[in-house]
Amino acid sequence: MEYPSLDKPKAGAIRFNTDSSQLEIYDGNQWTGILATSPELHTGGTRGLGAGGNTGSDIDVIEYWNISSTGNAIDFGNLTAGREYIGNGQASSRSRGLFMGGREPSYVDTIEFVTIASTGDAADFGNLTDGGHYAMVGSNSIRAIAIGRYDGSDVVNVIDYVTIASTGNAKDFGDSPDAISDGAAGASPTRMLAFAGNAPSKVNAIQYVTISTLGNSADFGDLTNDIRSQLCGSSNAVRACTYGGHNGSSRVDHIEFVTIATLGDSQDFGNLTAGRRNGNGTSSSTRGVMSGGYEDPSTVDTMEYIQFASTGNAVDFGNLTGAKYANTGAASNGHGGL
Helix, strand or coil, X not given: CCCCCCCCCCCCCEEEECCCCEEEEECCCCEEEECCCCHHHCCCCCEEEEECCECCCECCEEEEEECCXXXXXXXXXXXXXXXXXXXXXXXXXXXXXXXXXXXXXXXXXXEEEEECCCCCXXXXXXXXXXXXXXXXXXXXXXXXXXXXEECCXXXXXXXXXXXXXXXXXXXXXXXXXXXXXXXXXXXXXXXXXEEEEECCCEEEEEEEEEXXXXXXXXXXXXXXXXXXXXXXXXXXXXXXXXXXXXXXXXXXXXXXXXXXXXXXXXXXXXECCCCCECCEEEECCCEEEEEXXXXXXXXXXXXXXXXXXXXXXXXXXEEEEEEEECCCEEEECCCCCC
16 A cells, blocks of 8 residues: 655644654644544643743753652753743643743843753754744644744844754744733643733733744733733643733732633632742643742742642742742643643
8 A cells, every 4th residue: 555655745644743742633734733532642741841040140950840749840951051031931842842042141042952851951953033032932742932022122023933843943923913022821732822021011911823823913812910021821721821920010929811712811810829020830731830930029949839720829839949030941741732
């Protein structure tokens, strides 16, 4: 029997992607992940990663934790340089985690990657279309997307993407209606959401893109609490949550959520144990974890978590390897986009 060429599949062809451990269907343009009946293919991983940050100067630390249990973070390896305000969100497949952009203290276009299941130093992946920090990043198992960023002189409205399995430079995806940075992100297998941020003043808008389709982002709704920036977020396939941030006068402890498949404003979920900004968010299919950040009057090593299925306040998870803020680089092998 003659099989169709993998280089030129027919629309409707199905394959198993060993990089993402997921069944995929070809739509005539690209491969897109689909749910499988075997639970092993889509129950998700449990490892969360955090990268970079500031402890008084930029640091190159990468650390990890097991999201399915509680406990302290463990050393994973190092970035190629000290870096803060890496793209905020989870740009990762089940096997690879990407860290996109940041400040060293110059604004860089660097993209680096790690293999999530092992430990070790990050390696070069490619470059963004423009240098900058605090993009809002998210992914499904195939594509990672970076929305906006601050390039050192202006907040910009660019949207970049990369194919996670293939190293190389980012390509243009589309544009955000407004120049934006310093917001949070979450994703399902089909949609990526970007929450609030600086545009260049603080906003409460939520925008989204369809990950498989190039184009501009569109309006999703609004955060219902403070207009703010410097928040973080994470998601499972159904809900995306945002944690903390700064409203222009103080750090806030709000946790809010949206149902990713349904356009609309956010709803109240609960509260962090304290007002906090500039941390990172990781997630599994059941839990969201916020790590690090800045409280009044100092940086913290605090880690807290929530259960996506049940609204309520965050509870103690453990501690990072050291207190830090601007540790916005994050990845996991079980977040909502997978």
